[in-house]
Amino acid sequence: MNRAQKISLTMVITFLLGLFLGIILIVMRLFDLGVPKIAFLLPVCIAGSGGIISITCFKKDKGAIAFDERDKLVEKNANLAGFGAVYLYVILMSFLPIVILGGEASIPVTWCPVLLIGAGFCQAFAQSIAYLIQYGWRVKDGGE
């Protein structure tokens, strides 16, 4: 596994953990189980921890050549996937409130930064998935 794969895998795992915890908290809140709003910071922190772990734990690959034409192509496609995912996210988030709340409803302005953070997570997740798909999911690479 190269550095990009390790980072991507970490990002996917932490994002899914954060998403899972977030869903649990939303369900708990829907059933009035006394979940404070501040508790929602925890899944965000867990989801975001992937980036911090990646920066601190995964150093540059050893060897004379750490990045070549194939890595460049994979990176380009992953960036494109991330951009596409954010594009879809923006479209979805533009219409979803109207569909759910109706045309006459209003939403608090505090949702705007939340949506922005969501876009960031969406981009990072799609990019990581694209990296993993292109490099292959398997840890063993069949090399000698």
Added chain:
Amino acid sequence: MAENNLSNKIRRLRFENGEMTQQQLADKVGVTRQTIIAIEAGKYAPSLPLAFRIARVFGVSVETVFQYKDEDS
């Protein structure tokens, strides 16, 4: 990135050239070992310059290393 029409003899050529390892070949042509693995497995089609560099390491022509099958042949 899979190039099913493209096959190669890199593995065979490596063994015929003093059992060269993938890492040694990668270092000689200036790519990572993962890329050599992907090329050998037919999962990645190298660029023309890289194909020429690989062929030159073995001292053969590009056509000897890489073979392209047409859809209709």
